[in-house]
Amino acid sequence: RAAGELPSKARALLEISHRNADRLVLIINDILDLEKISNGRLEFNLQQIDISELLRETSAANASLEQRHGVRIQVENADAPMQVVTDPNRVIQVLTNFLSNAAKFSKPSERIVIRAQETDDELRISVSDRGPGIPASEEHKVFQRFADLSNSSRAEKGGTGLGLSVCKAIVENLGGKIGFDSREGFGTTFYFTLPKKNSLVAAEEPASLLREAS
Numbered sequence: 001r002a003a004g005e006l007p008s009k010a011r012a013l014l015e016i017s018h019r020n021a022d023r024l025v026l027i028i029n030d031i032l033d034l035e036k037i038s039n040g041r042l043e044f045n046l047q048q049i050d051i052s053e054l055l056r057e058t059s060a061a062n063a064s065l066e067q068r069h070g071v072r073i074q075v076e077n078a079d080a081p082m083q084v085v086t087d088p089n090r091v092i093q094v095l096t097n098f099l100s101n102a103a104k105f106s107k108p109s110e111r112i113v114i115r116a117q118e119t120d121d122e123l124r125i126s127v128s129d130r131g132p133g134i135p136a137s138e139e140h141k142v143f144q145r146f147a148d149l150s151n152s153s154r155a156e157k158g159g160t161g162l163g164l165s166v167c168k169a170i171v172e173n174l175g176g177k178i179g180f181d182s183r184e185g186f187g188t189t190f191y192f193t194l195p196k197k198n199s200l201v202a203a204e205e206p207a208s209l210l211r212e213a214s
Contacts (some may be wrong), residue, residue, distance in 0.1 A: 033166045044087045044173065046198055051123055052078035054088055055114050058095045065099060070108030073099065076115045084123050085198040090170050091125075094178075097163040098127035098190045105131035105188075122176070126191035133184035142180060143168045167192070174198060 036042035055078045066073055095114070102112045106129045117124040134142065145165045171178040171192045182188040 033170075042170075042173065044090060046085055046087055048083060048085050049088050051082045051084050051086075051091075051116055051125065051194075052080065054091060055095070055116055055125070058092050058099070059114060061092070062096060062099050065103040069103040069106065071103050071106045071110050071112050073103075073112045073114065076113055078114070078116050082116055082118050082123060084194050084196050086174055086194050090174065091194070094167045094170055094192060095125070095127065097167050101163070101190070102127055102129035102131065102188075105129060107131075122193045122195050124191055124193050126189050128187065128189040130187040133186055133188055134180070134182040135184050139180075139182065143178075 033042060055075050059073050059075050062073060065071065099112060099114070106112060110130050113128045115126045115128070117126075143164050145162055168178050171194075175195045175198050176193040178190075178192040180188055180190045
């Protein structure tokens with residue numbers, strides 16, 4: 001063994017420590033976001049953006065998921081510009097959560113597809129995988145905090161159990177809707193919509209959005 005090289009057992013323990021530290025950071029960030037949402041203090045910065053460009057940037061920014069899980073992230077239906085007024089950083093936050101979940105539950109070499117669809121009034125953005133899918137009997141749990149489905153394990157997959165509830169609150173505060181289509185054994189598509197012309201949802205108490213997401 002080269003001088004200064006860690007024994008294999010020590011390396012394994014160090015990798016576990018790093019994963020646990022990363023997971024703790026995710027949990028803290030998600031809890032802080034939930035607290036800000038419940039208190040109406042989560043900041044949004046609305047801008048007119050090209051969602052097609054944002055999807056390509058998000059895919060490139062998540063290249064580490066491809067390396068870590070051996071998957072392929074592809075962007076479809078995003079060649080032409082699609083304009084929307086929204087908060088780009090919050091959209092990236094939601095998409096990154098979708099991509100992370102899809103990668104964790106996909107087999108190596110499987111495709112994960114990001115798609116954008118445009119109507120007169122809104123955009124629909126989706127992330128599809130060919131993972132194990134979600135049992136129909138447990139679909140009601142998906143957006144609950146600390147949800148742990150029978151075919152998943154937060155300890156094994158490294159999730160916080162909070163990310164999707166944060167995503168739901170963010171999307172609804174942006175005036176959109178969030179949902180999923182899943183078939184057990186064939187995969188899952190998570191999606192959200194964004195109104196093309198946006199003004200932040202102010203009429204509804206942010207705390208009520210959080211309660212719906214919990």
